[in-house]
Amino acid sequence: xxxxxxxxxxxxxxxxxxxxxxxxxxxxxxxxxxxxxxxxxxxxxxxxxxxxxxxxxxxxxxxxxxxxxxxxxxxxxxxxxxxxxxxxxxxxxxxxxxxxxxxxxxxxxxxxxxxxxxxxxxxxxxxxxxxxxxxxxxxxxxxxxxxxxxxxxxxxxxxxxxxxxxxxxxxxxxxxxxxxxxxxxxxxxxxxxxxxxxxxxxxxxxxxxxxxxxxxxxxxx
Numbered sequence: 001x002x003x004x005x006x007x008x009x010x011x012x013x014x015x016x017x018x019x020x021x022x023x024x025x026x027x028x029x030x031x032x033x034x035x036x037x038x039x040x041x042x043x044x045x046x047x048x049x050x051x052x053x054x055x056x057x058x059x060x061x062x063x064x065x066x067x068x069x070x071x072x073x074x075x076x077x078x079x080x081x082x083x084x085x086x087x088x089x090x091x092x093x094x095x096x097x098x099x100x101x102x103x104x105x106x107x108x109x110x111x112x113x114x115x116x117x118x119x120x121x122x123x124x125x126x127x128x129x130x131x132x133x134x135x136x137x138x139x140x141x142x143x144x145x146x147x148x149x150x151x152x153x154x155x156x157x158x159x160x161x162x163x164x165x166x167x168x169x170x171x172x173x174x175x176x177x178x179x180x181x182x183x184x185x186x187x188x189x190x191x192x193x194x195x196x197x198x199x200x201x202x203x204x205x206x207x208x209x210x211x212x213x214x215x216x217x218x219x220x221x
Contacts, residue, residue, distance in 0.1 A: 003210050003214050003217070005207075005210065006203040006206040006210050007109075007110050007158075007159060007203065009088050009206055009209075010088060010092065010106055010110035010111065010202075010203075011110050011111060011112060012085070012088075013084075013085045013087075013088035013089050013092065014085075014107075014111045014112055014115050015111075015112045087209060088206060088209065091205050091206055091209050092107075092206070095202065095205055095206075099201055099202075100122075101126060101198060101201075102198055102201035102202040103202065104119040104120075104122045104123050104126075105119075105123065105155075105195070105198035105199065105201075105202045106119075106206075107119035108120045108123055108151065108155055109155035109158050109159055109199070110159065110202075120148075120151055120152075123151050123195075124144065124147055124148055124151060126194070127147040127150070127151070127195075128143070128144055128147060130190075130191075130194055131147070131187070131191075134190065136187060138183070138184070138187055142173055145172050145173070146169060146172060146173060146187065146188065146191065147191055149168065149169055149172055150169075150188070150191045151195065153165075153168070153169075154192065154195050166180070166188070169184075169188060170184075
């Protein structure tokens with residue numbers, strides 16, 4: 001599992017394909033880099049590089065060599081992977097109880113795609129319940145389509161920094177810019193404001209654990 005950021009940790013905690021670091025190799029107790037182990041060489045405190053020497057990411061830890069591997073059942077790194085996932089999943093479970101909306105946002109935005117459906121549906125239900133309070137004359141079906149786009153586009157903006165293209169929103173509604181500005185932009189902004197606080201509420205507890213874990217790993221190395 002990677003403790004690069006809170007978003008990445010959330011994703012990896014619910015991703016069955018994520019692998020732990022091989023701590024034996026990192027501690028120089030093993031130097032195996034065989035392709036049979038399906039690993040790739042890591043240079044800690046520096047760049048994580050693939051077989052073609054392309055930079056994958058940077059990790060801040062003492063300089064040693066190791067292997068990131070997908071390994072068999074019962075291995076030390078697989079156990080460590082499960083333990084690390086359990087740490088984050090425990091934090092997320094507590095968030096689910098204390099702040100269900102933030103939990104739904106986190107799962108919808110950061111979890112692997114297969115894990116997102118129920119939580120996105122819950123966010124959609126939340127936005128539509130908010131719309132019902134506004135007593136606006138806009139067609140509820142169209143607002144639902146706009147709200148779903150708002151959730152998806154806002155999640156991509158949060159994860160990748162991708163700007164929201166409101167042209168897609170106008171296409172969904174079947175209206176031109178003039179009609180958008182006159183009839184729909186107010187609804188869009190109100191939907192957006194309901195989602196804006198959720199990333200910080202979702203990531204706060206996970207970020208605290210990630211920073212603490214990284215600090216302990218650095219100290220141990």
